[in-house]
């Protein structure tokens with residue numbers, strides 16, 4: 001009997017551990033699948049390519065994670081990215097210094113984030129509706145900027161950020177990793193980070209404990225706005241064109257990656273690291289599709305199936321009724 | 323031979339890293355009130371959750387009305403005639419009282435007959451003598467004590483053969499407790515069996531037939547209540563003798579210094595209240611559920627704004643617009659509803675204990691995590707919080723241990739005015755004494771404390787002075803506590 005109980009406790013412990021690392025395990029499984037399907041997978045250029053391609057949605061996902069941690073949602077990230085991409089490229093085509101153009105474009109994103117955040121916190125509206133509204137409004141504004149025409153002929157100083165490499169490693173990927181680390185440290189080791197979880201987990205208890213609940217939410221949306229703007233600039237720089245249609249639908253990928261990464265849509269649970277791996281996971285899956293030459297319509301269908309499948313499997317493996 | 327409606331045999335249950343129940347045998351006869359007691363984290367709630375299909379067991383068997391059963395969901399248990407009042411209330415806030423009473427009894431594919439629903443609820447509420455609760459009222463507008471009564475109504479409405487009550491009295495004051503006792507007697511007369519969990523041992527002798535004591539997941543004893551006594555039960559619960567001498571305190575109230583004062587404060591609930599809290603004083607607030615105790619604390623803490631009157635801190639009028647402002651002025655609140663207002667279930671112990679923003683825990687913008695964990699660890703030891711470490715999720719703690727976490731949050735913050743609403747709800751005897759000792763030491767180092775409690779003995783034991791609330795007003799002040807023990811119950815009921 002005693003032995004039985006000991007081993008029972010041991011399995012439960014193991015399951016806890018598995019719960020912690022299951023996503024990384026899943027990623028490894030997919031990497032193994034990928035490398036067995038195509039010997040091109042494990043080439044330096046392919047791997048760096050994956051990182052390059054994920055960095056835009058990766059950065060957006062980081063901001064989305066903060067927003068979802070406080071039990072909000074930000075549907076406007078794609079529009080914000082497009083808007084800021086356009087602003088930066090317009091300014092550069094007017095021969096403004098690169099740095100200044102970028103700063104202005106990021107500032108624009110911060111304002112959009114502030115608006116989202118204010119209405120979703122102090123304003124008392126559901127963030128789903130607020131950001132749905134800014135999503136359409138900002139996309140419209142993006143088209144108004146140039147009457148819908150794209151902007152070409154960007155300076156090499158600007159396109160370098162998105163296309164350049166250090167050794168062979170893409171600069172945009174490096175930026176993504178650095179921002180990930182910064183947000184990870186903020187969320188784990190600072191008062192603000194802890195408040196994110198507290199507010200998402202129980203806003204009333206947080207309020208009664210003296211946390212500025214609305215302010216915490218406001219900042220989360222602002223960070224999301226800033227990061228979306230930056231991602232939009234990176235995208236324009238990478239594609240060497242400012243397009244008003246850029247980043248359409250990216251909010252869905254970001255939300256999927258956050259959830260896949262183990263963050264609860266109800267707030268208060270999960271984190272940055274999971275989202276980082278979630279983005280990589282989706283990128284690897286897309287990469288597999290491309291390597292085996294799956295048509296893009298089929299890719300969408302399979303991606304949907306895989307996301308739900310992965311979440312269900314996860315639940316089945318770790319979420320047995322206690 | 324079979325007089326048992328329920329018998330659980332060698333039930334074992336493990337959680338990650340711990341054994342919550344170890345070969346527990348537990349049985350209940352027809353028409354019996356069987357009490358279940360034990361320290362915080364002993365496994366009482368877990369045993370009941372296994373019975374009602376909330377958790378699955380690792381091993382053991384359950385026989386109910388002569389059949390082996392294995393409920394896989396609370397719904398199945400309910401259909402078989404077992405209902406449960408959970409320790410953490412499980413009402414739906416945004417539904418009416420009536421809808422909550424009949425929650426889960428609606429057929430998804432039939433229309434609701436509202437008139438019938440309201441009438442039925444009214445008669446259920448009447449049958450338990452609580453017709454003051456209005457069936458159309460939203461549950462979110464009810465005080466915690468009334469919610470408890472609605473839970474009771476819900477269990478009664480189900481026509482169950484066995485009702486589990488997990489600490490139903492933790493926030494009830496004398497009069498509502500009398501209601502509870504009456505309802506239990508009625509049910510018992512109808513042949514219903516009841517499992518009753520409590521930390522207030524005196525209640526056992528009022529209503530119980532038998533008592534089973536759990537300690538660290540094991541059954542220590544099952545006995546008739548007529549064959550045992552208070553001290554023996556305490557000994558069985560915690561495994562050692564507790565010295566019967568109460569903690570002695572020499573109170574040092576500075577009657578010249580009023581640190582907190584409310585002058586003719588009114589809100590929707592309270593009317594023209596005047597109170598004064600002195601330096602070093604422990605002031606008790608007693609009254610029936612809904613009499614205005616909690617409301618007053620909410621105003622003092624800046625949650626609700628009074629419609630008239632003013633609050634003075636150290637003689638200076640202040641306008642506290644939020645809890646944050648109150649905290650800045652050195653106030654602390656332990657709220658009445660720990661699950662909704664006190665703890666963040668998804669965070670671990672140290673994060674909960676240090677959730678109040680404080681400079682002490684931050685250096686150069688970063689949390690001093692190792693220092694925090696050391697301090698929290700000390701507090702856990704002091705309050706005897708049962709958990710494997712300060713990294714344990716608060717959602718995985720037993721109810722009483724969660725309450726201790728809420729308390730430690732303010733003890734670590736080191737403030738000067740403590741507003742405590744039901745501070746010891748759900749806390750076991752040993753830890754209660756420790757909490758009293760802590761409150762004493764707070765007061766004797768010059769801090770001031772207001773304790774609102776539905777347990778009059780607690781107030782008499784703890785306080786320098788007790789105010790009795792009735793229908794939003796202060797109707798009595800007891801300075802002589804001997805007088806209080808004789809008259810406080812009556813005073814709270816008749817309002818004089």
Ligand SMILES: Nc1ncnc2c1ncn2[C@@H]1O[C@H](COP(=O)(O)OP(=O)(O)OP(=O)(O)O)[C@@H](O)[C@H]1O
Pocket residue numbers: 322337338342360361362363364365366367368369409708709717718719720721722723748750
């Ligand atoms: N879901 C869970 N996951 C992990 N551990 C749990 C879980 N639920 C309960 N426990 C642990 O099991 C033990 C028994 O808990 P239980 O809630 O049964 O105690 P209790 O006797 O009801 O205590 P209290 O008087 O405080 O309500 C506790 O140590 C608790 O931490």
Ligand SMILES: [Mg+2]
Pocket residue numbers: 366367368409488720721722
């Ligand atoms: Mg319990």
